[in-house]
Amino acid sequence: MNKAAFHKSQYRNLLKEYGYSEEEILKRIDETWDKLFSDEHEETQIYYTVGDDEAYMLDTGNIDVRTEGMSYGMMMAVQLNKQDVFDRLWKWTYKNMYMTEGENAGYFAWSCNTDGSKRSYGPAPDGEEYFALALFFASHRWGDGSQPFNYSEQAKDLLHTCIHKGEEGLGYPMWNPENKLIKFVPNVEFSDPSYHLPHFYELFSLWAYPEDRQFWKDAAGASREYLRIACHPDTGLAPEYAYYDGTPNDDNGYGHFYSDSYRVACNIGLDYEWFGDGKCPTEITGKIQQFFVDKDPSDFRRYTVAGEPFQEKSLHPVGLVASNAMASLATTGPNARKCVELFLDTPLRKGGRRYYDNCLYLFSLLAISGNFKIWMPRK
Structure with missing residues (x-):
């Protein structure tokens, strides 16, 4: 029996599994929303x-x-x-x-x-x-x-x-009409692995115009396969840009693991939570968590997909902490909990670079608390 959220309309609440009360969880969500969407919190507002x-x-x-x-x-x-x-x-x-x-x-x-x-x-x-x-x-x-x-x-x-x-x-x-892969922008023929959202395409295949539905079903499968070849086999790290064969596109320095790349872990985690498809490349999220679990966020950097660090520090370390926590929806073992605990101990980012970090932060909080849901048509 498929136990994915799409089929059973129930969502894993990792925070509850790890001992947090419903009251604590809802308070954390409400406070985070308020800090991003209220003009009473200038340091975190976006x-x-x-x-x-x-x-x-x-x-x-x-x-x-x-x-x-x-x-x-x-x-x-x-x-x-x-x-x-x-x-x-x-x-x-x-x-x-x-x-x-x-x-x-x-x-x-x-x-x-x-x-x-x-x-x-x-x-x-x-x-x-x-x-x-x-x-x-x-x-x-x-x-x-x-x-x-x-x-x-x-x-x-x-x-x-x-x-x-x-x-x-x-x-x-x-999307390229032949291979069904999303492009970085429409007039180029390469992709961005973090754009690949097979769980979205599964839903588009149900709700798009009838003549378009098979395309989206095919795109879901194509994206799951693409993520498997675009992420490094040892580290799980994805480049920001990649060619259709999965190899990094390093034109202008975008062939490394950097800001865009963080979302890959989020997307695999939510895809597995929503659909539980056996072709979802969950091994990638486990490798990503293993790569980062012993690193201090203050020393997160730009990395080659093989894991070699650059001198350049991460521009969005809080976003990376958040994405690694969201990956726990698709992983098992001690690293899953470690990544969630680190996230919960990390405050929202303040200052000029807060936007991207805090977007990933709220998405992760919703996902790991079972509140990033599929809203089905009204009956």
């Missing part, structure tokens, strides 16, 4: 309201608004039943980031200024895939409204664009 009905997530290290952060904020909001926050973020996104002209029409500009003006007219696929699933979950949890809050239609249209763009005109798809 969410900012605009007017009466809009808001954005600020990349505090680059002082811009990214589709990554906006889609992350929407996912956090739907998981915690914060529809006002979700709708504020989505309205700002749709108003300022959605592109209606040129080769990227139908996608979202990956970077904008806080006044809504675009800093780039290119998209980043990790934003689109998170937008789509957050929108489906919003539809299933709250019901669809009028445009742009017709959540499910927005999600289906976006996914259709992602795989069919360029077939009848300008532009490029976000």
Whole structure:
């Protein structure tokens, strides 16, 4: 019998398994949400309201608004039943980031200024895939409204664009149509291992337009296989960019284990929790935890995928601690608990680089407490 959350609608609560009370867990989640989304906590805040009905997530290290952060904020909001926050973020996104002209029409500009003006007219696929699933979950949890809050239609249209763009005109798809692998950006032919979300694609295969569903089912399998070949066989470490054969793409120094790469552990952990697929490469998360379990976060660095350290320190050590904890959903043994305990002893990051770290922090807290859930359609 498959014991994955998708089949039994129950989620592992690692914190409860490790002896924490429900009251302690809920308090930790509420406090973390408040520190990220309230203007009473300037040192940790990453969410900012605009007017009466809009808001954005600020990349505090680059002082811009990214589709990554906006889609992350929407996912956090739907998981915690914060529809006002979700709708504020989505309205700002749709108003300022959605592109209606040129080769990227139908996608979202990956970077904008806080006044809504675009800093780039290119998209980043990790934003689109998170937008789509957050929108489906919003539809299933709250019901669809009028445009742009017709959540499910927005999600289906976006996914259709992602795989069919360029077939009848300008532009490029976000997934390679032959191998079903997500691209780093639409007009290149290489990938970013941390973009691979097979657990999302499994759900897209159920809820996308009927003609697109087989593609997403195939993409789920392709991504699980890709992660196995893109991560180092001994360390489990993934490069930030990799070619379709899994080898690191080190153009401009992106062939190493660095900031983007941290999300691979998160994604494998949640994939295994949600679907328990036997092809989920859970051996990778075990190797990653083994690599880091005896390292002090203050000395986390950039590494080659083989594990050789550079002098350069990690830009987001709290994010790495968080991702290693989320990996515990797909690992067993003492390292799983050690990584979770380290995470719980680590506070939210403060200061200029807090955005990415604290996004991964809240996602990890939700996941390891059984609160990063699949929201199914209403019956």
